[in-house]
Amino acid sequence: MGEVVITGLGALTPLGADVATTWSGLLDGRSGVKALRELWAGQLPARIAGRLGVDPAALLGRPLARRMDRCEQVAVLAARQAWADAGRPEVEPERLAVVIGTGFGGVTTLLAQDDVLEKSGVRRVSPHTLPMVMPNGPAAWVSIDLGAKAGAHAPVSGFAAGAEAIALGADLIRLGRADVVVAGGAEACVHPLTMAAFAQAKALSTRNDQPAAACRPFGADRDGFVLGEGAAAVVLERAGFRELRGTAKARLAGHGISANAEHVTASQLDGQMRAMRAALREAGLTGGDVAHVQAHATATMEGDVVEAAAIAGAVGVHPAVTAIKSMTGHLCGAAGALATVAAALAMRDGLIPATRNLERLDPRVELDVVTSAPRRWRPGAALVNAFGFGGHNVCLALTPASRGSAR
Numbered sequence: 561m562g563e564v565v566i567t568g569l570g571a572l573t574p575l576g577a578d579v580a581t582t583w584s585g586l587l588d589g590r591s592g593v594k595a596l597r598e599l600w601a602g603q604l605p606a607r608i609a610g611r612l613g614v615d616p617a618a619l620l621g622r623p624l625a626r627r628m629d630r631c632e633q634v635a636v637l638a639a640r641q642a643w644a645d646a647g648r649p650e651v652e653p654e655r656l657a658v659v660i661g662t663g664f665g666g667v668t669t670l671l672a673q674d675d676v677l678e679k680s681g682v683r684r685v686s687p688h689t690l691p692m693v694m695p696n697g698p699a700a701w702v703s704i705d706l707g708a709k710a711g712a713h714a715p716v717s718g719f720a721a722g723a724e725a726i727a728l729g730a731d732l733i734r735l736g737r738a739d740v741v742v743a744g745g746a747e748a749c750v751h752p753l754t755m756a757a758f759a760q761a762k763a764l765s766t767r768n769d770q771p772a773a774a775c776r777p778f779g780a781d782r783d784g785f786v787l788g789e790g791a792a793a794v795v796l797e798r799a800g801f802r803e804l805r806g807t808a809k810a811r812l813a814g815h816g817i818s819a820n821a822e823h824v825t826a827s828q829l830d831g832q833m834r835a836m837r838a839a840l841r842e843a844g845l846t847g848g849d850v851a852h853v854q855a856h857a858t859a860t861m862e863g864d865v866v867e868a869a870a871i872a873g874a875v876g877v878h879p880a881v882t883a884i885k886s887m888t889g890h891l892c893g894a895a896g897a898l899a900t901v902a903a904a905l906a907m908r909d910g911l912i913p914a915t916r917n918l919e920r921l922d923p924r925v926e927l928d929v930v931t932s933a934p935r936r937w938r939p940g941a942a943l944v945n946a947f948g949f950g951g952h953n954v955c956l957a958l959t960p961a962s963r964g965s966a967r
Contacts, residue, residue: 564730565808565961568646568795569901570638570744574610574788574888577619578641582888582898583905586913587934591772591887593786600752606764608771609750610788610889627688628701629666634791634894635698635746636705642742643706646795649740657710657738658703659729660793661721663893663948664749665695671753698746698791710738716893718948719856721745722792723896723956727815729796739801744793745894755787761825763860773917775890777857777883778864778929780920785858788889792897794904799962808961810904813941814843820951827863827947832870835953836943840874843941843957847875851940852912854899856947857883858890867945868925880937882930886916896946896954903958907939 571578574592575585585592592610601607616633617625625633639660643649649656669692676684691697696714703712711732715724722745729743758764765784767774776782796812816838820831840846853871857864871881884902885891891898906912911934918931944956 562734563799564733564796564812565799566794566810566812566904567797567808568642569809569904570641570645571790571792571898571901572612572616572634572637573790573891573898574612577614579901586884586887586902587911589887589914589916591916593771593774593889595768595771604752604755605759606755606766607768608774608786610786611750612789629669629692629697630748631662631666631746632692632697632701634748635660636701638744638746638791638793639702639706639742642793642795649795649797651740653707653709655710655739656706656708657729657732657741658699658706658708659713659715659725659741659743660699660702661715661717661725661745661893662695662698663718663721663747664754666693666697667749667754668751669693671751702742706742708742717952718950719892719895720946720948720952720954721893723900723944723946723954724817724952726794726897726900726956727817727954730812730815733796733798739798741796742793743796744791744897746791747892747894748789749892750787750789758787765859775859775886776917777855777859777886777915778868778922778925779918780922782859782861782864785860785885786889788891790891791894792901794897794900810907810958811961812956813959814839814957816842816955818953820953822951824951825949827866828951829866829870831951831953832867832947833874835955836870836874839943839955839957843959845941845957849941850875850879850943851937852906852942853879853881854903854942854944855881855883856945858885865922865924868927872926875943877926877928879928880912880930880935881927882912883915884913896944899944899946900956903942903944906942907958907960910936910939912937
């Protein structure tokens with residue numbers, strides 16, 4: 561298969577409105593989790609979230625933003641950043657594709673417009689509702705914004721969607737259907753209904769008086785994840801395409817996708833191991849080659865233990881493992897894309913961010929989890945894990961870009 565490289569990075573997260581601010585926040589161990597100030601939050605068991613510090617509608621401009629759901633807004637902004645970072649590749653529109661995943665799509669618009677319907681009647685419902693609600697909306701808007709005509713794809717695979725989008729983008733290039741792909745994930749679902757539903761499922765942390773300390777992946781005292789919002793995107797290119805523009809960030813060496821086909825929400829050891837092993841196999845790597853793992857690690861009681869066992873079984877206990885959700889919260893469908901951005905930056909700078917809030921490692925987690933401060937490493941192979949409700953498992957294998965892999 562042809563070599564695929566990552567040439568551009570973009571992100572809007574609870575830590576910052578761009579990649580540089582987000583990355584410095586991760587290296588500084590800063591938390592983007594805050595107490596919710598909305599009146600509706602007072603009735604919920606969990607009253608904290610990783611909210612964006614900027615208004616994406618203001619960044620886009622109101623005339624355009626009012627036609628988009630918040631998840632579509634952040635998708636377009638992250639894609640623009642990645643496109644600019646890649647040097648705005650000169651590619652024919654028919655050879656440029658988009659793959660943007662999401663877990664919930666425009667759920668906040670859906671619920672808001674249902675309230676309008678109930679309170680004010682049919683004539684007050686926005687005519688923009690349907691394109692704002694559809695889960696393919698983020699991909700559609702990014703393709704329109706960039707003029708991408710080789711396809712606008714929208715994997716909806718829960719919390720694995722962003723990582724699966726990147727995997728599918730690589731496949732488009734390897735199959736010869738595109739030369740350049742903008743891929744990633746977007747999510748903006750902080751709403752009383754979604755938070756109430758997660759709380760009823762006992763999935764959310766209730767450390768409301770300690771927002772920054774609430775998300776504790778792999779910790780013995782973890783009590784659930786913190787919901788976050790945002791988007792991340794990467795530009796993927798066929799290696800050698802437009803070689804004069806510079807040096808690639810990383811090589812997307814392989815990926816693995818599996819389904820548990822068992823339980824709609826429970827983590828499964830076998831499914832996660834199969835995804836990791838498939839990524840290693842496609843990349844031509846062994847577990848011993850892997851030096852770093854960007855873990856899915858949401859801080860749920862069951863999920864962290866299952867993933868730790870899957871990493872140990874498929875890769876080994878030697879890689880340096882980190883969990884950036886301890887600082888950003890869980891960006892759901894954007895989480896895997898953001899972890900991919902972080903893995904590429906870790907290769908660029910030779911630094912792996914530390915996992916925040918990890919004071920006592922769960923004794924069942926037999927991994928080398930980076931804590932306290934960023935760890936220096938000699939960049940090598942890295943895995944990015946993303947797992948989602950529905951039994952979706954995705955693993956991406958990244959390696960340093962070869963000298964000739966220009967973007």
